Amino acid sequence: NVTKQYPNASQAAVNDVTFDVGEGETCMLLGTSGSGKTTLLRMVNRLIEPTSGEILMDGRDILKENPIELRRRMGYVIQQVGLFPHMTIAENIRVPGEISGSSSKQQMRERVDQLLKLVGLAPDEYRSRYPRQLSGGQQQRVGLARALSTDPAILLMDEPFGALDAITRARMQQELLNIQRGVRKTVLFVTHDVEEAFRLGDKIAVMSEGRLMQVGSPIELLAHPVNDFVSKLVGADNILRQLEYLPVTTAMVQELSPDAAPRTG
Numbered sequence: 001n002v003t004k005q006y007p008n009a010s011q012a013a014v015n016d017v018t019f020d021v022g023e024g025e026t027c028m029l030l031g032t033s034g035s036g037k038t039t040l041l042r043m044v045n046r047l048i049e050p051t052s053g054e055i056l057m058d059g060r061d062i063l064k065e066n067p068i069e070l071r072r073r074m075g076y077v078i079q080q081v082g083l084f085p086h087m088t089i090a091e092n093i094r095v096p097g098e099i100s101g102s103s104s105k106q107q108m109r110e111r112v113d114q115l116l117k118l119v120g121l122a123p124d125e126y127r128s129r130y131p132r133q134l135s136g137g138q139q140q141r142v143g144l145a146r147a148l149s150t151d152p153a154i155l156l157m158d159e160p161f162g163a164l165d166a167i168t169r170a171r172m173q174q175e176l177l178n179i180q181r182g183v184r185k186t187v188l189f190v191t192h193d194v195e196e197a198f199r200l201g202d203k204i205a206v207m208s209e210g211r212l213m214q215v216g217s218p219i220e221l222l223a224h225p226v227n228d229f230v231s232k233l234v235g236a237d238n239i240l241r242q243l244e245y246l247p248v249t250t251a252m253v254q255e256l257s258p259d260a261a262p263r264t265g
């Protein structure tokens with residue numbers, strides 16, 4: 001039941017939202033601009049405090065945790081990446097670990113190389129470069145490596161690929177899936193891009209004007225959208241998407257008994 005009311009705003013940015021994300025699950029927060037996605041995400045690592053409601057992690061209220069300690073357990077990746085321009089790539093990746101003071105220099109050096117490999121950058125070639133010497137896609141990879149550097153259980157991603165061209169974005173999405181297959185983080189991923197939500201999500205939470213419209217697997221949203229808004233947003237009448245996501249049996253049942261299931265066009 002999380003709510004965030006900004007001062008002087010006519011309506012709550014996040015309005016009585018409740019859902020849960022399982023361990024190792026990728027949950028997409030999908031909605032148009034201004035629907036409250038970023039506000040919701042930033043409440044999870046306490047960059048923003050809720051007006052009311054609770055956020056539990058492993059059953060514990062995050063508002064009772066030390067915010068610095070909490071953020072160390074959550075990697076955070078944003079569209080603007082936010083690498084320090086005067087630091088090398090290796091130094092940028094080390095930042096969260098150094099703040100937490102958890103590893104020796106040697107451990108950190110090995111960790112940086114391991115992370116660079118994980119995100120598809122050859123360590124020898126990239127560790128000593130500066131951010132300006134990388135493309136946008138490569139910088140985003142470094143941002144992901146940095147977010148993973150403390151080996152957090154949870155990854156928060158706010159439109160991380162939003163500024164990339166379509167081809168680079170598709171490649172990054174595929175690589176995130178590959179990485180996720182190995183590291184199995186619990187991921188909360190903000191996007192306004194329906195294709196991205198369907199490609200990456202085990203679960204999609206649809207937001208509109210601060211409210212949670214529906215949460216479910218891609219198949220559930222397609223087969224049983226709760227209202228017109230969700231139906232239109234996910235393109236439930238898009239026959240190609242139906243063919244891609246709905247199991248054949250579901251499609252057949254709907255075809256045979258149109259009254260038994262919501263109309264999907």
Ligand code: ADP
Nearest residue numbers: 006009013031032033034035036037038039040
């Ligand atoms: P989204 O990420 O889905 O685009 P946001 O969470 O950024 O949405 O914003 C949700 C609503 O809250 C918008 O109406 C926005 O104008 C408002 N908002 C966001 N941040 C602030 C703030 N710091 N102060 C006041 N209003 C804000």
Ligand code: MG
Nearest residue numbers: 037038039190
């Ligand atoms: Mg946003």
